[in-house]
Amino acid sequence: MKENIRNKKIWDLPLRLFHISxxxxxxxxxxxxxLDMLNLHQYFGVALLGLISFRILWGFFGTYYSRFKSFNLSIIDALFQFSKINSITSVRTPIGCYSTLIFIIALLSISVSGLFSSDDILYDAPLAFLIPNHTSYLTYIHNILHYLLYSLIGIHIIAIIYYQFFKKMKIIQRVIDGYSRIEISNIVSINEKPLIGILLLLILTFLPVLILLFF
Ligand code: HEM
Ligand code: HEM
Known part of the structure; x- marks a missing residue:
């Protein structure tokens, strides 16, 4: 896509691959x-843990909008995000930034607690043997946390529908091809070299699966 004020590249390829993965x-x-397939479940879970580790690293080493430094975490801006006088002045909205951080923390907590969980019948997670006295507590946390995840995903989908169809910002297209379609002059156009990011994403996602398979 040709670059002008309406369509600057904002999301790098590794970030877009992160989202679909x-x-x-x-x-x-x-x-x-x-479906009670806990042997399979552990592979999805550790891959997810690796993927989230990638996102954390990418928050420091990725391109401009992937970096946590570009996040707008102003509480005042968040409170006025939906007010009529507030027009969108940035690619990263404050509530969007908070929700990304909450997603990362929630998924990290679910995956880590999962590593120490047990169904008390047939399956003990790979690290449950390390702290057997705390297994039931951590399993409880693991089971509760996924309801938080359902709520986050629900809110996320509602927000996407709002910006896509009511604000007509075409944000689904931009998470697919990386190009912003909003007319704001202060958007930073990223200049990406995605290979290192893609390699890092693949290594961090598949390494835990391989470790679990072979050790
Ligand atoms: C790090 C790898 C993970 C391991 C080893 C793991 C392990 C487990 C175990 C042992 C259970 C059964 C608990 C019980 O019987 O009470 C369980 C349940 C569950 N886990 Fe995980 N988990 C992991 C990651 C995840 C992740 C990342 C998610 C969500 C994104 C997740 C979602 C769930 C859900 C929805 C249940 C069923 C809870 C219910 O009974 O309703 N797990 N997990
Ligand atoms: C399991 C379900 C989902 C989760 C956990 C999730 C999570 C996330 C996260 C964490 C981000 C922030 C990306 C970052 O900066 O790291 C994001 C962005 C985004 N997600 Fe999702 N997502 C999910 C499903 C979807 C679906 C089904 C759609 C719609 C087709 C969608 C559309 C988007 C869009 C458009 C953005 C970028 C928003 C923007 O451009 O400002 N997501 N998602």
Whole structure:
């Protein structure tokens, strides 16, 4: 796509691959758990843990909008995000930034607690043997946290529908091809070299799966 004020490149390829992989692994984790396939569930779970580790690293080493430094975390801006006088002046909205951080913390907590969980019958997670006295507590946390995840995903989908169809910002297109379609002059156009990011994403996602398979 040609670059002008309306369509500057904002999301790098590794971030877009992160998002699609996240959707696949979250759905895989939830389905495999609900179908009681815990042996399969652990592979989805550790891959997700690796993927989230990638996102954290990418928050420091990625391109401009992937970096946490570009996040607008102003509480005042967040409170007035939907007010009529507030027009959108940035690619990263404050509530969007908070929700990304909450997603990361929630998914990290679910995956880590999962590593120490047990179904008390047939399956103990790979690290449950390390702190056997705390297994039931951590399993409880693991089971509760996924309801938080459902709520976050629900709110996320409602927000996407709002910006896509009511604000007509075409944000679904931009998470697919990386190009912004909004007319704001202060958008930073990123200049990406995606290979390192893609390699890092693949290594961090598949390494935990391989470790679990072979050790
Ligand atoms: C790090 C890897 C993970 C391991 C080893 C793991 C392990 C487990 C275990 C042992 C259970 C059964 C608990 C019980 O029987 O009470 C379970 C349930 C579950 N896990 Fe995980 N988990 C992991 C990651 C995840 C992730 C990332 C998600 C969500 C994105 C997730 C979602 C669930 C759900 C929805 C259940 C079913 C809870 C219910 O009974 O309703 N797990 N997991
Ligand atoms: C399992 C379900 C999902 C999860 C956990 C999830 C999570 C996330 C996260 C964490 C981000 C922030 C990306 C970052 O900066 O790291 C994001 C962005 C985004 N998500 Fe999702 N997502 C899910 C499903 C979907 C679906 C089904 C759609 C719609 C087709 C969608 C559309 C978007 C869009 C358009 C953005 C970028 C928003 C923007 O450009 O400002 N997501 N998602």
């Amino acid at each position: 996240l959707i696949i692994l979250v759905i895989g984790s939830i389905l495999s758990a609900k």
